[in-house]
Amino acid sequence: MTALQHITDLGAYIGASPSSFHAAAEGATRLEAAGFVRLEEADAWTAREGKFLVVRDGALIAWVTPANATPVTGFRILGAHTDSPGFKLKPKPTTGRHGWLQAGVEIYGGPLLNSWLDRELGLAGKLVTHDGVEHLVSTAPLLRFPQLAIHLDRAVNDGLALDKQQHMNPVWGIGDPRDADLLELLADSAGIAAADVGGYDVVVADTQPGSVFGADGAFFAAGRLDNLSSVHAGLVALIRAGATASPDGPIAVLAAFDHEEVGSASRSGASGPFLEDVLHRISGGLGAQSEERRRALAASFCVSADAGHAVHPNYAERHDPVNRPILGGGPLLKINANQRYTTDAPGAAYWARLCREARVPYQEFVSNNVMPCGSTIGPLTATRLGIRTIDVGTPLLSMHSARELCGVEDPHHLATATELFFTSIR
Incomplete structure (x- = not known):
């Protein structure tokens, strides 16, 4: 697969994944097409070797157990996240005034609010009927956060201030909210009756397809690159490794x-027991007892893959003065002295060797000392499981925008390095 083929497939994956639930479902579909067997958590897992996957809400874990695996065989784990910052539909979502139909939404994570203005947006997520059946739903373009005209705010270009409650209520129609029902529209899209819906988790999603552009086609723009670029790279690499x-x-x-964007503290987040439970059951299927499980974890390695920052040409002072990653320069190796990223010297040396053997360039990232450093699932995984972990990721501009920007080459490089990581015996 070339870099252009990879980025085209990434665009297709993002288009099929407007919510974390869709991202997990689309990943499962691709894996099953490649011969992976879906397991249910409530069933007994009796198979020892082969290719498997399990989905928990908006999370997905998939693995390849080789034929000669033993109770002390180590794991090579790529960790990523399926969610992206944005907006989530509130209860009683049909609102409006002055002849407009609006949607009540709550801010999810830390989106760049202004980037969501004046865009055609859809709704996507999961509806659950009273019988407990879950239904994925995704609408065509439906909503818009309309910006106030400059004629009514002459000072807007001197500083745009958006009130999260007052200004971030998208319009979706014209009429009286007492005569309309947004939930009914969603239920119709899912082919069910609104009266049968007992609960829902629905987010607002950008609907514009991904696009390659720029001189020599160097750029790729799309929504949700943070962090579907890493999930997709892991899917591609695992399918090849299988x-x-x-x-x-x-x-x-x-x-x-x-739920990485809101702290990972959920049953399907990295702070929850999902990964530990799955690893425990894989080792158990190989006959591992307590001592052997610990030996397997000691022989394991985790790459936490999450998008990172490329140097912004218009705000270069916000970046480290020496380490300035660029688009097209390869995946980032993310480093922080305060362990907001987990990379240490042995991990950095391992990543350098891996990229050298995969013939993939990479770049080091460290924050400017006066800029607060974000974090990832890396520290959570290392703390919970004790596995040596490093943080890597695709460099972006416009992170947490409704539409982010990466280099065409970098996601392909990440997938190539990850494939070698999954298969390397050393």
Whole structure:
């Protein structure tokens, strides 16, 4: 697969994944097409070797157990997350005034609010009927956060201030909210009756397709690159690893969690027990007892893959004066002295060797000392499981915008390095 083929497929994956639930479902569909077997958490897992996956809400874990795996075989884990910052539909979502139909939404994570203005947006997520059946739903373009005209705010270009409650209520129609029902529209899209809906988790999603552009087609813009670029790279790499892995290799694992943007503290987030439970059951299927499970974890390695910052040419002073990653320069190796990222010296050396053997460039990222450093699932995984972990990711501009920007080459490089990570015996 070339870089252009990879980025085209990434665009297709993002288009099919307007919510974390869709991202997990689309990932599962792709894996099943490649021969992975879906397991249910409530069932007994009896198989020892093979290719498997399990979905928990908006999270997905998939793995390849090689033929010669033993109770002490180590894991090679790529961790990523399926959610992106934006807006989530509130209860009693049909609102409006002055002849407009509006939607009540709550801010999810830390989106760049202004980037969502004047865009055609859809709704996507999960509806659950009273019988407990879950229904994925995704609408065509439906909503818009309309910006106030400059004629009514002459000072807007001197500083746009958006009140999260007053100004961030998208319009979706014209009429009296007493005579309309947004939930009914959503239920119709899912092919069910609104009266049957007992609960829902629905987000606002950008509907514009991804696009390659710029001189020599160097750029790719799309929504949700943070962090579907990493999830997709893991999917591509794991599918390839499942076809080429050595019978004596490690157990390759893709762990795509939900709720990273809001702290990961959920049953499907990285702070929850999902990954630990799955690893425990894989080792148990290989006959591992307590001591052997600990030996397997000690022989394991985790790459936490999450998007990072490229240097912004108009705000270069916000970046470290020496380490300034660029688009097209390869994946980032993310470093922080205060362990907001987990990379240490042995991990950095391992990543350098891996990229050298995969013939993939990489770049180091560290924050400017006066800028607060974000974090990832890396520290959570390392703390919970004790596995050596490093933080990497695709460099972006416009992170947490409704539409983010990356280089065409970088996601492909990340997938290439990840494939070698999954299959390397050393």
